[in-house]
Amino acid sequence: MSTDILTLKGIRKSFFGTEVLHGIDVSIRKGTVHGLVGENGAGKSTLMNVLGGVFRPDEGEMLVDGKPYAPQSPKDAQKAHIAFVHQELNLFSNLTVAENLFIEDLPLGAFQQVKYKQMEQETVRYLKDFQIDVNPKTKVENLSMGVRQSIEIAKALIINADVVIFDEPTTSLTKVEKDQLFRIIADLKARNVTIIYISHILEDVFELCDDISVLRDGSLITTMPAGETNRDALISLMVGRKLENVYPTVEKTIGEEILCCKHIASGSLVKDAGLTLHRGEILGVFGLMGSGRTELMRALFGLDKISGGEIIYKGKNFTHHTPKQAIEAGIAFVTEDRRDEGLLMPKPVEENLLLVHLPALAGKTGVVDQRKGEEMADASIKALHTKVQNKKTQLVCNLSGGNQQKVVLGKWIMHEPEVLILDEPTRGVDVGAKYEIYTIIQERAKEQSSVLVVSSEMEELMGICDRIVVMSAGRMAGEIECSEFEQNSIMEMALAGGGKA
Amino acid sequence: MNEKAGKGLQLSWNHLYEYGVFVIFLLMIIVFAFSNPHFFTVKNAILIVEQSSPLMLGVCGMAFVLMLGGIDISAGANMYLSAVTSALVMQKFAESNGPGGSAVYLIGIFTALLVGAAIGLVNGCFIVKFKMVPFIMTLAMTSVLTGIGLILTKAELLPVRASGFQPSSIRVGPVSMVVVIVLLFTVVFHYLLKYTVYGRQLMAQGNNEEAARKLGIRTKRNAIIAYVICGAMAGFGGVLSAGQVGALSSNFAKGNEFDIIPAAVLGGISLFGGKGSILPGAVIGIVLVNTITNGLTMMAANPYVYTIVRGVIIFIAVMLDSMNYKGELR
Ligand SMILES: Nc1ncnc2c1ncn2[C@@H]1O[C@H](COP(=O)(O)OP(=O)(O)OP(=O)(O)O)[C@@H](O)[C@H]1O
Ligand SMILES: [Mg+2]
Numbered sequence: 001m002s003t004d005i006l007t008l009k010g011i012r013k014s015f016f017g018t019e020v021l022h023g024i025d026v027s028i029r030k031g032t033v034h035g036l037v038g039e040n041g042a043g044k045s046t047l048m049n050v051l052g053g054v055f056r057p058d059e060g061e062m063l064v065d066g067k068p069y070a071p072q073s074p075k076d077a078q079k080a081h082i083a084f085v086h087q088e089l090n091l092f093s094n095l096t097v098a099e100n101l102f103i104e105d106l107p108l109g110a111f112q113q114v115k116y117k118q119m120e121q122e123t124v125r126y127l128k129d130f131q132i133d134v135n136p137k138t139k140v141e142n143l144s145m146g147v148r149q150s151i152e153i154a155k156a157l158i159i160n161a162d163v164v165i166f167d168e169p170t171t172s173l174t175k176v177e178k179d180q181l182f183r184i185i186a187d188l189k190a191r192n193v194t195i196i197y198i199s200h201i202l203e204d205v206f207e208l209c210d211d212i213s214v215l216r217d218g219s220l221i222t223t224m225p226a227g228e229t230n231r232d233a234l235i236s237l238m239v240g241r242k243l244e245n246v247y248p249t250v251e252k253t254i255g256e257e258i259l260c261c262k263h264i265a266s267g268s269l270v271k272d273a274g275l276t277l278h279r280g281e282i283l284g285v286f287g288l289m290g291s292g293r294t295e296l297m298r299a300l301f302g303l304d305k306i307s308g309g310e311i312i313y314k315g316k317n318f319t320h321h322t323p324k325q326a327i328e329a330g331i332a333f334v335t336e337d338r339r340d341e342g343l344l345m346p347k348p349v350e351e352n353l354l355l356v357h358l359p360a361l362a363g364k365t366g367v368v369d370q371r372k373g374e375e376m377a378d379a380s381i382k383a384l385h386t387k388v389q390n391k392k393t394q395l396v397c398n399l400s401g402g403n404q405q406k407v408v409l410g411k412w413i414m415h416e417p418e419v420l421i422l423d424e425p426t427r428g429v430d431v432g433a434k435y436e437i438y439t440i441i442q443e444r445a446k447e448q449s450s451v452l453v454v455s456s457e458m459e460e461l462m463g464i465c466d467r468i469v470v471m472s473a474g475r476m477a478g479e480i481e482c483s484e485f486e487q488n489s490i491m492e493m494a495l496a497g498g499g500k501a
Numbered sequence: 502m503n504e505k506a507g508k509g510l511q512l513s514w515n516h517l518y519e520y521g522v523f524v525i526f527l528l529m530i531i532v533f534a535f536s537n538p539h540f541f542t543v544k545n546a547i548l549i550v551e552q553s554s555p556l557m558l559g560v561c562g563m564a565f566v567l568m569l570g571g572i573d574i575s576a577g578a579n580m581y582l583s584a585v586t587s588a589l590v591m592q593k594f595a596e597s598n599g600p601g602g603s604a605v606y607l608i609g610i611f612t613a614l615l616v617g618a619a620i621g622l623v624n625g626c627f628i629v630k631f632k633m634v635p636f637i638m639t640l641a642m643t644s645v646l647t648g649i650g651l652i653l654t655k656a657e658l659l660p661v662r663a664s665g666f667q668p669s670s671i672r673v674g675p676v677s678m679v680v681v682i683v684l685l686f687t688v689v690f691h692y693l694l695k696y697t698v699y700g701r702q703l704m705a706q707g708n709n710e711e712a713a714r715k716l717g718i719r720t721k722r723n724a725i726i727a728y729v730i731c732g733a734m735a736g737f738g739g740v741l742s743a744g745q746v747g748a749l750s751s752n753f754a755k756g757n758e759f760d761i762i763p764a765a766v767l768g769g770i771s772l773f774g775g776k777g778s779i780l781p782g783a784v785i786g787i788v789l790v791n792t793i794t795n796g797l798t799m800m801a802a803n804p805y806v807y808t809i810v811r812g813v814i815i816f817i818a819v820m821l822d823s824m825n826y827k828g829e830l831r
Pocket of ligand 1: 042399428
């Protein structure tokens, strides 16, 4: 047997009386990349938080290198050389890059003052190793999500770690940044560092991992070498049943034109973009990071100012509208950045779910119909298989990452919008839930709603869309009908405008 | 073309936010200067600075609490009670045949600091340990403190000068010792907030407490310390202000928190936490607020006008703060 660097025995953990980890036993071999997969809410992050000293387990013990290990705080984990890249970003947007990197251990001078010069120089030197090129004095709030995530990763690795935990590290990385991360992981592995890698993108898990552990409903189902399993087998282990299809199909008809925009210019990224959307149609928008796809959606919804071009919605000019008008006109927008823009974190699930729908629930009297609201919240939770213990009391910030996503989606879909704009709808969501989301999209379309889907996963778009438009450098680079979908030609179009992959 | 226009607009909003305070400042000075010849004089400027000084200490302390995203409404009542206890202690010493002179004054100041810090500690512990909403906790505290103060003084005028305590009479060049002490403290607190581990981590947790906790930053301890600093500085400000006024009425320092908090916010410290600094923002803020009071008094305006103006100041401060605020609301 090769040596185990980490051994967890009988780990149990409850939140407010509900047990979410039911005695986990797992060993991790030194110098390997160990994948941890499971549905949303299976307990992956919780288990890692126990390992990283964020939570204390109710029961069970841990061994690091054969020695007992019982961290009381994240500091103890660091002392044991365990680094942790959390699922959600833990940067301080009001501080500079340098301050963020060193916040736990600021270099001090003779008068207890922070040595900014030294800190900034070290930051530049350190980030160079990760090929991150930013001014150390930049405030984090001015950086893109991708760069922030890269910095978060770099920050975790600042300690000389023997074990590195990555909890869904790729959710907001561009292709280039992701490749960079994979190189870093390979590099760490070469230096005999052990890595725990959590992801819902099974392709990545298979590419990176030596061993894979499957967690389902708080229990460890199995641990096995990656070579001894395959994608389908893994999925059935995760969800506990077989998933036949990745993409659902429904019979539907495509109707008349509902939304059409031409020559849209907005901000610095959208230069001359246009598209037409029909009733009952699912239209995919593909483009590389920075192609302006998200920005075009924001402009359509009225979040960003439109500086050129026009939007025709249901035959009427609808160019300079506010998001509120858009919602009233039946347009819904699920943003890419759900944590910051889409949720009221310290509020219960039900309140979040009903937020958009509240005016409708209140009707003419202005009094909210509680019963109806409750029913609708229940329906949404059931439809998306959201893992919620009590929708009235459980706060959204206490849900697992993927389940938070489902709440945002549920909130908008409940409103039965006529045009549903989804930006990266399945990011961070498990395979089973992906299927549910695709089904809901199809059903919306069947009921003659139109759906605009932005995604960086081309396969996903090819699986559910009737048509795909490709954006590149702020302009439309092409359009493909369902029957002619083909990966290479789509990619070629996306690259044509000189965008970077 | 259009794109440019949009940018221009955005830029001017940002400018307004950044320099708006200075513009208001300038406009007010011009108006007051034209309406009263005694306003725009060195003598009056010194007077304003003197009057601002005790409150400046309050602003320094408040900066720490605001940095957390918290608030301390009890600052005014804290000033009152600290001044009262301190005055009573000094009175006792003056009556007895113990040490006299400056030793008594030091004991007086020390008492105020201690009482203020204790109040801050209670505030901090309740807010942090029992997760009470800062606004409500400190509002309740205001009532309690005022009540104790009234009982101690029997709601009568309490002379402070009787013991000879009059720090503002010691001159250092053109200004009094109070101004010098306050300036010194201001610099120290600015440094503490900007250049020390404590200050930086406080700003971090004001921005993202969850993350701070995950990094092992001692968020609870830091928060309690912030309230203690806030309380101690209010107490200190209270006793210095008492020394200036000479006697404590039951209205002493009443509502001062509504000068302190807007001053800090006008100076760029955000009510949402994690933003701003003491120098120069908060200093300008408090001087601005006092300039307005002073100017209005000089114009012999109806005293109730000030109440309105104070409301307008709070309104402007909070509006500027919110306008620049993007992100989730707590
Ligand atoms: N702080 C908390 N308070 C209460 N319940 C919690 C808390 N954190 C997690 N949970 C619950 O524990 C369960 C497991 O959550 P966890 O975050 O570990 O899931 P996960 O496997 O990481 O899922 P995902 O893939 O969505 O990130 C969930 O049902 C969640 O609601
Ligand atoms: Mg998770």
